[in-house]
Amino acid sequence: MRAEGKMSVEEERMKVANAIPWGLLKTERIFLPIWIVMFVIHLIRLQTGFEYGEGKWILGIPAPIFEAWTWGIIFLIVTIVACTFWIREVRERMRKAEREGRK
């Protein structure tokens, strides 16, 4: 027998699925434009080939390599921030649905 309060896999999945809307969440509406602008800037840099001219170094690393690493780290940081806000909003929707269900 399942411990009281512990959800089955199916219940947990259903609860999460119900909390995700088919349309966009508030977090997604805020992050999408930021993300797209950031990616367009990145695309422009890709298009120029991360060019700096001969022999340019940043913090002991060749400039194009440094820029490639920096973009990776920037995307990772923004991913973590976006995930934090996204999961918080979906959790809030789950709690709200639970409260309404009890009523």
Added chain:
Amino acid sequence: MSGTSMSVLGILLGYIAICIFIGWYAYRRRAPGLYDFYVASGSMGPIIMAGTIAATGYSAYAVLGGPGWFYNGGTSPAMSELPYIAGNVLVCLVVGSRIFKAGVYHKFITPADFFAKRFGEKWITRFVVGLVICFLASIFYVSAQLIGSTYVVTGLSGGELDFLPIVIVMAITLVVYVALGGFRAVAYTDFIQAIMMTIMIVGFAIVAYREFGGVHQLWATAIERRPSITTLDTGHLWFLSKGMVCFLGAMMFPHLWIRLYANRSLEGLRSMAIGGCVAGVLVVILSYTTIGAVISATFPDAATAPGPADQLPVFWALGRFGPILGAVLFTGAMAAAFSTADSILLMVSSSFSRDIFGLFNWPKTEKNQMAVARFLIVAIIGVSLIGGLFAKGTGLMKMVLSFTYPGYYMLMPITLFALFWRRANRYGIMAGLVTGTITTLLVIAKVIPTYGTYSGFIGIAVCAVVFVVVTLLTPAPSKQQLSEFFVEQGKVVE
């Protein structure tokens, strides 16, 4: 047989034993039915999800091919990888969470299930998405991973171990653990393989920086000896077009897509987004560029290097660590190839079983469905092994592989339309998929020029434009059909 070959063989056998044990463990935890076999009944937790996304997304290419490309093509592999990292969070959360939601409500197993349900059209959708993209375009992908992992083993042994027996042993191992444990076995082994890959990449980078006396010293030596590594070997328009496609294309790989169906929790979706991103950043910084710099500094002249560019990391590790430690380290590369091969093998099997046999409602009973699913795994590995061995030097394999990624990316526009444009209809997807596929094949066959763009870009653009035009010229989907797909609040449609 030398001590090196004996130690390589011992490590290989140990690794195989672990994989088979995991397959048996997963078999004991199974539940009846295809849904459990192919997507573990959606029961995978967040830690396993992070590991399986990282390991499946990055094959042996991440530790061998990528640094090899850097050696020959400068910053190209890093620039090519960044759009995947950028798009990962969007695809996992914005698109992936809705695919997960639809999967929970409708118990989907394959990507074609999703499109067939959304558009109420099964024949063209299952034929193009299931048979052409997921099955035909992917079968040589299994061969490539199998052959790649065998090259790692034979390379480590200095050519003493023969290719054919090793590749057969590898194929049998894959069959045994995938057929026994299905998705669970694949996900559990992926998790271990992700750890092995990480240890390998991080260990390699730390030792390399110590060996050369620091970050600056390594890069200064590499650039002095091989100045071409900060330039590009491909045109800027190619990067621009590939970047646009890859930005939203990462999760469209069918073997990654089915992981969304296997996910259990909200945290699992977050793990997939962050896990994929962390793996990408590690690969770009520590593998493509750092390992690339190490081999550039050590073997500056390609003409006198001991082997082709993508095998140079193995030669460096053997020279630096000796045969036993070098072999242990490069088990990570073998694991990387295995983790991608097993995932694609399972996906190809599910596509054939569900999208092709499913069209004819065959087999009827659950027991027979499971028997056919397991038989398909044996048959597919046999076909991909024999096909791969015969096609290796003919160019056929390269041609089919040229379609694999563009084919996967074609799922990107139709997925966005399916989820966020209610007007999108069955005529649009049929016309878009057929014209997109034909255009991509014509581009690969060089009938249509690429104009300097990524080879899949034109086909994807044609697919998207035709989809929109045909949808607008034909009747909108009925409200009933839409409400059957866009289910609200857990009204599960069986």
